[in-house]
Amino acid sequence: MYQLCKSAAFFWFFFVPGSATTESRNVTVMVVPRHDQPQSYLLTVFRTSMGLASYILTTSRVFVTSFLLLGTQSPPLQSSPLTETAAITHQAQSVTQPAMSRILRTAILALLTISNALATNCAKTYEAKYDELTWHEPIETGNPIQSNYKGLDYTIFQLDQYDGFISPSSGNQYAMAFGGSGNITVHDRGSVLTLKSFSYACNAGVPQPECAISMWGFRGRRLVAQQVITFPQLDPGHYIHEFVMNSTTFDTRRWSRLTSVGFSISRKDNGGDMYGGLMIDDFKYTIST
Secondary structure, eight states: HHHHHHHHHHHHHHOOOOOOEEOOOOOEEOOOOTTTTTOOOOHHHHHHHHHHHHHHHHHHHHHHHHHHHHTOOOOOOOOSOHHHHHHHHHHHTTTHHHHHHHHHHHHHHHHHHHHHHHHHTTTTEEEEHHHHHHOSSSSGOOOEEEEEEBEEESSSEEEOOOSSSSSSSSSSSEEEEETTTTEEESSSSEEEEEEEEEEEEEEEEEEBBBBBEEEEEETEEEEEEEEEEEOBBBBBSGGGGGOBBBEOOOTTOOOTSBBBEEEEEEEEOOOOOOOSSSEEEEEEEEEEE
16 A cells, blocks of 8 residues: 555665665765676665665764764773774764765655655556547447446446537546446555546436535445535526536545545435436546555
8 A cells, every 4th residue: 555655665764774884974885786696677676775775774873973972072082992883983973063964964865755756656646538438329238337447446337428418528428327326446455546536517407406416435344535516507598518517626635545436416405316317527546555
């Protein structure tokens, strides 16, 4: 999942040992491949990441030590033998504060860059426009949307084409839930959905009362998000091409990490049946693994 990818990046940086040496102002990262084993691209990338992780860990330790010691005076070291730990501490005292600031900025930048890259590789954004799908006539036979279409499975929703009434937001095809209720589910088990935006319309002819579109977001069997959006009343006296879909965006903090989204339509005024269908188009979302 998306959060696990960021956790993995954190783990790489702070808990995986590597080979690195530091001197007072110059830091050298050493990644030594083992020549007694076959090398591969992924193995090389992994070992390089380990070396960079060790570099950041080492510079962080030096920074903490120097921060505690800067501004203090210590007596000259005697000629008695120094342990390795004492030698490293004495060396850290010679590092100036500006140099440590540069090292810290470099370490933080490297950490953010690689953790964001790892997280990005775990998520993909889609926009379902449905125009590349094949529509068959007569529609009485149905045009179900294929399984795993851009990572999602559609229940009740079918593929439909512009018939001269309400114009799709893009192209000439859209998803239609005849009867007004439908469900969209993430295809791969273990993947989750973050809903971003989509276009919508209630399609029940003219005149048409104001329509309430209820939406539910589920994480497994648990309801975690709920919202009602409104499609306006349609009155006669307009040219047919004037009827278009509306669009909305979602709070991705609430509509995130979902496994399915449910839809239903009803009359806004009294909750009665609309006797029509729900159109959706330009369905934009991110799937994380």
